[in-house]
Amino acid sequence: xxxxxxxVTLRDISELTGFSINTVSRALNDKEEVxxxxxxxxxxxxxxxxxxxxxxxxxxxxxxxxxxGVVVTDVANPFFSALxxxxxxxxxxxxxxxxxxxxxxxxxxxxxxxxxLLSEQVDGILITPVQSGKQTIERxxxxxxxxxxxxRYFQELDTNYVVPDDYLGGFMVxxxxxxxxxxxxxxxxxxxxxxxxxxxxxxxxxALMKYGVPLDESLVVNGALxxxxxxxxxxxxxKGATRPSAVVCYSDFVAFGVMxxxxxxxxxxxxxxxxxxxxxxxxxxxxxxPLTTIRSPKEELGRQAMQLLVDRLEKNHNAGxxxxxxxxxxxxxxxxxxxxxx
Amino acid sequence: xxxxxxxVTLRDISELTGFSINTVSRALNDKEEVxxxxxxxxxxxxxxxxxxxxxxxxxxxxxxxxxxGVVVTDVANPFFSALxxxxxxxxxxxxxxxxxxxxxxxxxxxxxxxxxLLSEQVDGILITPVQSGKQTIERxxxxxxxxxxxxRYFQELDTNYVVPDDYLGGFMVxxxxxxxxxxxxxxxxxxxxxxxxxxxxxxxxxALMKYGVPLDESLVVNGALxxxxxxxxxxxxxKGATRPSAVVCYSDFVAFGVMxxxxxxxxxxxxxxxxxxxxxxxxxxxxxxPLTTIRSPKEELGRQAMQLLVDRLEKNHNAGxxxxxxxxxxxxxxxxxxxxxx
DNA sequence: AACGTTCCTGGTAACGTTACCAGTATAGCT
DNA sequence: AGCTATACTGGTAACGTTACCAGGAACGTT
Numbered sequence: 159x160x161x162x163x164x165x166v167t168l169r170d171i172s173e174l175t176g177f178s179i180n181t182v183s184r185a186l187n188d189k190e191e192v193x194x195x196x197x198x199x200x201x202x203x204x205x206x207x208x209x210x211x212x213x214x215x216x217x218x219x220x221x222x223x224x225x226x227g228v229v230v231t232d233v234a235n236p237f238f239s240a241l242x243x244x245x246x247x248x249x250x251x252x253x254x255x256x257x258x259x260x261x262x263x264x265x266x267x268x269x270x271x272x273x274x275l276l277s278e279q280v281d282g283i284l285i286t287p288v289q290s291g292k293q294t295i296e297r298x299x300x301x302x303x304x305x306x307x308x309x310r311y312f313q314e315l316d317t318n319y320v321v322p323d324d325y326l327g328g329f330m331v332x333x334x335x336x337x338x339x340x341x342x343x344x345x346x347x348x349x350x351x352x353x354x355x356x357x358x359x360x361x362x363x364x365a366l367m368k369y370g371v372p373l374d375e376s377l378v379v380n381g382a383l384x385x386x387x388x389x390x391x392x393x394x395x396x397k398g399a400t401r402p403s404a405v406v407c408y409s410d411f412v413a414f415g416v417m418x419x420x421x422x423x424x425x426x427x428x429x430x431x432x433x434x435x436x437x438x439x440x441x442x443x444x445x446x447x448p449l450t451t452i453r454s455p456k457e458e459l460g461r462q463a464m465q466l467l468v469d470r471l472e473k474n475h476n477a478g479x480x481x482x483x484x485x486x487x488x489x490x491x492x493x494x495x496x497x498x499x500x
Numbered sequence: 501x502x503x504x505x506x507x508v509t510l511r512d513i514s515e516l517t518g519f520s521i522n523t524v525s526r527a528l529n530d531k532e533e534v535x536x537x538x539x540x541x542x543x544x545x546x547x548x549x550x551x552x553x554x555x556x557x558x559x560x561x562x563x564x565x566x567x568x569g570v571v572v573t574d575v576a577n578p579f580f581s582a583l584x585x586x587x588x589x590x591x592x593x594x595x596x597x598x599x600x601x602x603x604x605x606x607x608x609x610x611x612x613x614x615x616x617l618l619s620e621q622v623d624g625i626l627i628t629p630v631q632s633g634k635q636t637i638e639r640x641x642x643x644x645x646x647x648x649x650x651x652r653y654f655q656e657l658d659t660n661y662v663v664p665d666d667y668l669g670g671f672m673v674x675x676x677x678x679x680x681x682x683x684x685x686x687x688x689x690x691x692x693x694x695x696x697x698x699x700x701x702x703x704x705x706x707a708l709m710k711y712g713v714p715l716d717e718s719l720v721v722n723g724a725l726x727x728x729x730x731x732x733x734x735x736x737x738x739k740g741a742t743r744p745s746a747v748v749c750y751s752d753f754v755a756f757g758v759m760x761x762x763x764x765x766x767x768x769x770x771x772x773x774x775x776x777x778x779x780x781x782x783x784x785x786x787x788x789x790p791l792t793t794i795r796s797p798k799e800e801l802g803r804q805a806m807q808l809l810v811d812r813l814e815k816n817h818n819a820g821x822x823x824x825x826x827x828x829x830x831x832x833x834x835x836x837x838x839x840x841x842x
Numbered sequence: 843a844a845c846g847t848t849c850c851t852g853g854t855a856a857c858g859t860t861a862c863c864a865g866t867a868t869a870g871c872t
Numbered sequence: 873a874g875c876t877a878t879a880c881t882g883g884t885a886a887c888g889t890t891a892c893c894a895g896g897a898a899c900g901t902t
Binding site for chain 4: 177179
């Protein structure tokens with residue numbers, strides 16, 4: 159029940175029941191050394207008054223706030239909002255609160271966000287790093303402050319992280335195209351400072367190698383994050399001399415842009431040009447030509463990251479070693495890459 | 501800079517500079533009664549030590565935490581994540597933090613979320629109410645706790661709110677269809693306990709009346725929120741005896757579902773059946789047949805709600821009267837409702 | 843020179859909670 | 873009955889901050 163809102167304190171319960179504040183505190187925190195009858199009376203009084211512990215005071219005294227800071231690069235992006243959803247769910251289950259910060263894919267913003275979170279005395283931080291710099295994360299790491307990277311990581315840094323297996327994803331989707339018979343593969347990739355962009359490219363290129371198909375560097379472009387960038391960056395490739403028969407995109411968003419560019423030129427999907435994405439955003443299956451993509455377990459990434467962080471905080475669970483997780487991804491073949499008649 | 505992470509206190513600065521804790525506090529809070537030289541020394545020391553105020557202690561003492569609670573029904577929904585984005589941006593600008601809770605479109609979840617937020621001593625709450633019950637909000641209202649409803653509101657409750665003009669949106673999009681020559685209009689609406697569903701329907705029905713088109717109740721169905729529900733609920737209507745020539749949907753999501761159902765039956769959009777949505781989610785323009793929709797100013801809703809709340813908190817700005825805002829929406833006509841040759 | 847005024851600074855207490863230690867009462871033992 | 877052990881309870885201090893009041897120095901005024 160959302161009872162009255164003014165602060166009810168241990169003191170009020172103490173006065174109502176006649177027990178000291180100490181006893182009241184112990185009773186409410188399930189400490190053992192309280193007589194059952196006493197505890198019952200106190201609990202009843204607490205309920206009656208609508209007692210709600212003051213987490214500030216609790217946090218100040220015990221230096222555990224039960225609050226986790228979360229920094230994402232863009233909440234409005236469905237990938238990250240799904241991640242946040244997973245984090246929020248896990249937080250509720252584990253009885254933590256989350257303070258959300260949006261870095262807007264900006265390095266200074268990330269730094270500022272972390273500072274605010276530290277000022278808020280959060281117990282730990284979950285962060286999808288911007289990755290245009292790594293000092294911030296390095297500092298956090300050196301300071302021993304508990305944090306977990308989610309969705310992106312630094313290969314060269316020894317930190318906890320929970321990410322999708324982007325390399326394998328890149329490999330799988332490329333192999334899929336090759337098996338479908340597509341030969342001239344292009345890639346409209348994200349900015350290379352982002353780990354997932356690098357890994358997906360690596361998978362892409364390794365798959366080509368495995369199938370003996372040479373990598374045509376003129377068909378690879380980097381830096382696309384949005385629909386618009388997908389359109390802009392794919393145009394030159396699609397209009398170039400050696401038109402690709404299939405385009406691997408950094409994300410579903412970018413794929414939407416590429417699809418638009420393809421149609422703009424008058425080509426059809428998938429007959430003239432196959433397009434594949436990454437993430438499996440909700441809408442990708444709703445397109446008239448549904449998008450082939452790699453499904454990453456978005457909510458699960460958030461859930462596991464949260465769980466990992468809390469485990470570290472509460473159990474001090476092998477605090478020495480870092481925990482690095484790459485979650486399995488899944489190829490979701492749809493029409494945008496299916497050869498007619500197959 | 502993300503400096504070292506261990507807590508630096510006023511005490512540390514006090515010891516380093518030789519001034520008392522009080523003076524240090526005053527200097528850092530820009531109080532007037534501190535000599536300039538003193539202030540400079542203190543600021544320098546604070547910077548050197550990497551001082552970061554402890555917001556718990558600050559909040560405990562001053563009963564202002566600089567933290568706002570945010571409750572949404574589903575962060576993973578692009579409409580709400582855009583809203584959160586706006587809130588997060590405004591929060592950063594206004595120097596507030598936000599604690600995010602996801603009620604999962606569940607009434608008990610909402611109640612729980614609010615209780616947690618109160619326990620966190622937030623200064624105020626922004627909430628998109630679930631609306632399957634209103635007691636929670638009523639209690640909040642009675643208790644005088646500062647809060648603002650965002651995106652949804654209760655017509656019968658006198659509270660602050662910032663919502664899109666759903667009535668007008670429903671009216672505009674319906675009028676648009678009628679002007680395009682569509683006559684047999686269906687509506688796949690959301691659950692009627694949600695204010696926006698009721699208002700959009702009202703706009704729909706008033707527009708029909710204005711144009712002298714009778715409302716066919718067999719073409720109206722309620723309760724759709726997701727893509728799947730859009731598919732399921734529209735099927736009977738589309739397969740019914742009196743097939744509609746156009747379908748007004750509760751949201752873009754629902755419209756995606758309806759579009760799928762339409763194609764499934766073998767009809768084409770917009771020639772056989774026009775489909776229009778609501779919200780203008782990012783992807784709606786990327787479809788092969790781009791979706792006509794009503795654009796609601798999602799980030800702006802969040803921004804204004806935050807601004808309103810903070811104004812109330814800080815300026816105690818006409819605390820008596822509630823502030824009710826309906827933001828303008830915009831018709832975005834696209835192919836999914838454009839008659840050939842027009 | 844004595845006085846009030848202004849400006850700056852420090853001391854003390856408090857916000858609500860919990861940790862630690864000390865105290866009291868009861869029970870169990872000889 | 874007297875003793876120790878046990879079970880429960882209360883007192884005090886502290887977390888880091890700010891509000892309030894008081895004190896002291898420096899200055900100008902008469």
